[in-house]
Amino acid sequence: MNAVPYACVCVATIGGWLALYRLPFGDPARRRRVGLWLADRTGLRPDAAFALFGTVLYLLLGVVALALLMTFAGLPVQRLVGRPSADALLALLLAVCGTSSLNILCVSLLYRANPRVDVPGEITRVQWISSILALPRHLHWVVPAVAALVEELVFRGAVLLGIGATGGGFLFAATFSTVLFAVGQVVLVSTWVQAYVLGMSSLVLGTTGSLLTAATGSVLPALVLHMSFAGFYTNLSATSRARASSAPRRLSL
Amino acid sequence: MWSPTRSLEGLVLVATVAPAELVRITGSFRTGPDHARNRERTATVGVPLAYLVVTGLAVAVVASGHLIPDRLGAWRTGPLWLLIALGAGVVLVGAEFALGAVPKLLRGERSLRLSVRGGAPAGPGYLASILLTAVAEELLYRGLWIGALEEWLGLPAWAAICCAAVGYALGHLFFGGLIMVQKALSGAVFGVLLVASGSLLVPVLSHLGQNLTVHALAARQAVDR
Structure with missing residues (x-):
């Protein structure tokens, strides 16, 4: 299989993953019923029980998508998690700083356009983030990190490296995997502010993650980048009440 | 499969577009009455720290990949260029004021008063901060960016200058x-x-001259008030 048909397989597989996760539980009444049913059997609060169920479902479907794509691309597991060199740590630290600063730059642009927009509030209202915040506090870091792990293995592993393994160029592979990742995030939100913030952060994360993966020859640094990014910003959105419009005074002249 | 060197070069350029935005993270943790007081400290310490950390990491990454551009290592120059550098720094303050006046003139305002934006603090900590930031910015946007765009991507000098200037401008987005x-x-x-x-010493000196001039104007403005 060459790169373009494999890219089509990626779209179909990831589309199936997100559809199976999202569509059956799009109806709030059904979500409530499932939550009550799960709460009866687990002793958890209905919202926490449903959040846990949704997370497990998302991860399981992601693992199935990953296995399918790796089979199609003929990618061995070692190719995904090859050990990077010690220099990769410097590149990872730079990527962490760069991803954060670019992400904040995108949010700053939004505040410039509309200073009254409530970004932390909007982000905590994203369905999957509010689900995570319904879980016990110690899981607020764990769940985004585990979700990031699966997403990174799929998008930077199976999709990016898979396109490379099927003969695709880096520019095509990086652009395709990044856009697919961003679209996958945007379809899970419900307002334009959420779509802008999550879409832009996905584009930034996808770009730096792709470059980091190609530079180090392993998905592991990009995986650490994504896990820390997702955990940090999920929690920051929840705890932050300060507005990003609190710009420091001019320093650099 | 793909060139790790090209990817590393791309990563360095992408990750160093707007280091100053990192200071907003620390601002996001602060709430309550201390917020305004802490903002000045964040700006004085946070902005140069963000530039120094990101520039240091970027230089370390390119050094580890043996990719240091020649521009970053070229510091020797003659006394005439040092004079030109300092003069250009002072003239640039006037040029920035002139550019800032254009929108007001277009709106038909006749009497213009020049002032340094936001009543910048004029203490020694602030002075050290703007000088450190200037050096870090020159290392990053001129030494690394122009060198990298010329050597890594093969851009002509004028295109590299323009791209680095746009990157430098983007780094100042939160000021408007x-x-x-x-x-x-x-x-x-x-x-x-x-x-x-x-x-590289010439733009560094020029930038230092510009910042020192603005600092002197800010100090005078504070006394006048």
């Missing part, structure tokens, strides 16, 4: 659109100084 235009102009002049003199 007008300041971005002013900084694009300064960035382009610093880039021309680098390419014309062949020494």
